[in-house]
Amino acid sequence: HHKKMITSGVAPKVIQNYVYSRPPPWSETLPTIFVITPTYTRPVQKAELTRLANTFLHVQNLHWVVVEDSPRRTNLVSNLLEKAGLNFTHLNVESPQSLRVGGSWIPSHKPRGTLQRNLGLHWLRDSFNSTQPPEGVVYFADDDNTYSLELFEEMRYTRRVSVWPVAFAGGLRYESPVVSPAGKVVGWKVVFDPNRPFAIDMAGFAVSIRLILERPQATFKLEGIKGGYQESSLLKDLVTMDGLEPKAANCTKVLVWHTKTERPMLANEGKHGFSDLRMEV
């Protein structure tokens, strides 16, 4: 059963095949999509990574860089990555206490995943020669979002930095770049702090490998970053607004959703745990 979908009358094609849990064969000519996913241990982690893997198995030439917020690489993530069948790199770096996602009910306002994303960038810069960069793009995919297959084909040929709308970001149905009739990004259709240099969610942009390698000092900043400015802290060292490439039919289609998974109610585990800890969940 083979179905091709041409999007918006231009190049990117999405092929939906019965894949049977193996990725499409690696192509020597297709640009590689490096997906950097920070992750941390909590009850829904395995579920999130499982469904992400099921999605990524459909994308050709995808390399998954999973970075655990942990002092050691955990068995859960190691085993999952080995069995998934994807091309992957497994890294880890522990966030200092103040930045860690805590067990409390109050969500942390500190930016999360920063150290982990930066480690992913560091690995890329270590692994590839900036004089002969591979064709490809870097995308920061958090483990609880939802990604359409079309999105990956939109980002694949990014020359510098490409952008698109993200559903459920910033308290809106979707946040989106504003694109002029000439096809240039001229502003941000957002309500939350529209004066951010790049009023865009982590899931709303991708950067070409070449640019990442050309600007080794460009990283996400840790200190003094207000909520919502994480993305700007990286992008300001990479590109200016008029250098952005709008995708998704000039930013009129939603191809990625900022979903969040509920914290499961585990009250019946009680204080000392009830279920067998040897069973991995």
Place this chain on the structure above:
Amino acid sequence: MKVKLKNVFVIYFLVSVIGLMYALLQLGQPCDCSQHLRSASDLMHSKDKKISQLLSEVKRLQARGKGPEPEEQALPIIYAITPTYTRLVQKAELVRISQTFLHVKNFHWIVVEDSPVKTQLVSELLAQSGLRFTHLHTETPKEHKHKENDPSWLKPRGVEQRNLALQWLRENRELSEEGVVYFADDDNTYSIRLFDEIRSTKRVSVWPVGLVGGLRFERPLVENGRVVGFYTAWKPNRPFPVDMAGFAVALQLLLANREARFDLLAERGYLESSLLQSLVSIEELEPRADNCTKVLVWHTRTEKPKMKQEELLQKQGLGSDPSIEV
């Protein structure tokens, strides 16, 4: 002995000429190279064999892309029944589970909307999904419907929709067709391996479900390959204390018991039992997932997205473009 340079040159010249003449005389002479030829020929044969092996592998893979192979056509079809309803995260949920379902051979998705009509969103999504599907709809009667902010446990959900799917199967499938029915809610998370476990169901099979019932997991207790009880902390005295995601039913069993369905009036937590008790006894349950010791499905739930800014904008008549589908 003193070696004069001139002599060195002369000797060099003579040796070269002799060598050259010898080589010229050898040209065209038959030689015994049979050993080399044989090993080169063997090498070529083995490479040829490898090439034809690879070619047939390529053909096989190409054929796979075209449709089921003969042995796949014999695989029982898995019918996944997914009730769904319009809300902000609906499209995202359906997109991501469809991405999982694309990995399952002989899969048939029955999507039942809680709606008086088939919505464009779901129709288009199904058409583009690449999956074999049936698109149904039925609206939950008002008195059984949730209101906007009702907690999820208040009334059983998806009952009419699942029952409609069962009715469709009974009207459109024969007893002779092998299949297994699984109730796959649109917000759970399914591993690919789960479907191998589902596929072998003879009557009703069961397995653990993660993150449900207030526990890390609930699961049937298995001794000597039989289910002898259930590990659960919530209402353990239910006839079948299993979650909707924790069992599958052979199609033939449902076709042979045409009255078996979910009870709209079932007490909270008893929905699964209302179906299963007319189909099977506990002793007959088939444990899967390594005697119910592996978690292959999780009862994840998705947060309702915060729409504070959207609501503010809409009050000012500046809400987001409704023609952009989310």
